[in-house]
Amino acid sequence: MNYLAHIFLSGNDDFLKLGNFMADEIKGKSYKTYPQEIQKGILLHRAIDDFTDHHPLVSKGAHRFFEELRHYNSVVIDMIYDHILAKRWNEYSDVELTVFAEEFYLLLENNQHLLPQKISKVVPYMIEHNWLLSYSKLEDLKSILKQMNHKTKHETQLHKGVDIYLAHQADFDLEFTGFFEDIRKFCTSKIKQLNQDL
Template sequence: MNFLAHLYLSGNNTNIMIGNFIADHVKGNKFSHYHQDIQKGILLHREIDTYTDAHEIVRKSKRRLHERYRHYDGVIIDIFYDHFLAKNWKNYSQIPLNIYVDSVYKLLQENIDILPEKTQEMLPFMIQYNWLYNYQFAKGIQEVLSGMNRRTNGKSHMNLATEDLLENYQIFENDFTTFFEDLYTFSNQKISEIS
């Protein structure tokens, strides 16, 4: 899953949200200096990623993609799934998406000093281009995928993945909806175990 889903699956604990958000920029077990709940968020993020990668529906979604993406297929599906979460946000939260993402940006800016360096470098771009809100639009997804393709020097071809999304849009959306129910249950169970 990508940023929006990881944040949403953290529940209402802001420190778990921070940990879940920064986890990709935290290597190995070098996070004992963080608040205990931030550590839990990092561990939750890793559990979510492991569960997602092993889930049969996610594997089916990856197989629906053109083979040109090779090992980037998982990243693309993560972004597609964040698109469907943002697009259907009202089905998952009573807080409007624009208000939710503004509160997330505020939280992260208030805690900028404790974020890993890579997260600190990324955050201004995320806020400037409002990634979390714009995931709901095909144009927003295209911009994210094009940016990621540039970071791979064009090797990933992720800039072409919007074609795959539009070609099988309803199928990908059905995959997401079914999978996300399972993931939501799994994440809540993990939060209760680590709390």
């Protein structure tokens, strides 16, 4: 799961969204230095990643990228799933994606002081290029993946993942439907657990 799905799966709690969004930059037990609501978001993010990594439908989809992209297949499946979520957004949310994105960008701007420095530096670029909305267009997603090629340690052609997706689009969309139903149920349960534990 990438940014859009992580934020959506946090529900309506703003601080849960913030913690979930910044979690990749929070290592080990350092999450405990943050306010409790942020901690819940970080732990939710880790639980989502673990659930996703071990889900058979995600593994099935990621395997289609492996021959071309090797171990970067997990990166690309995350991006493709965010595309499918954006494309089918109105099936899952009563709030228009444009509004959802704008509200989240405002949340980030109003809480810059809580964000790790590395994340804080990315936020203006994220807002300027409207990352959350750009996932909905395959040409924009392909452009993002081309930019990511320059940031990988090895020579990659991550943008080819879009072509692989299009070649198996019906399968990916069907797998996403089953997986997303499962992960939404999981997150509802996990959030209740976090609210009890913390």
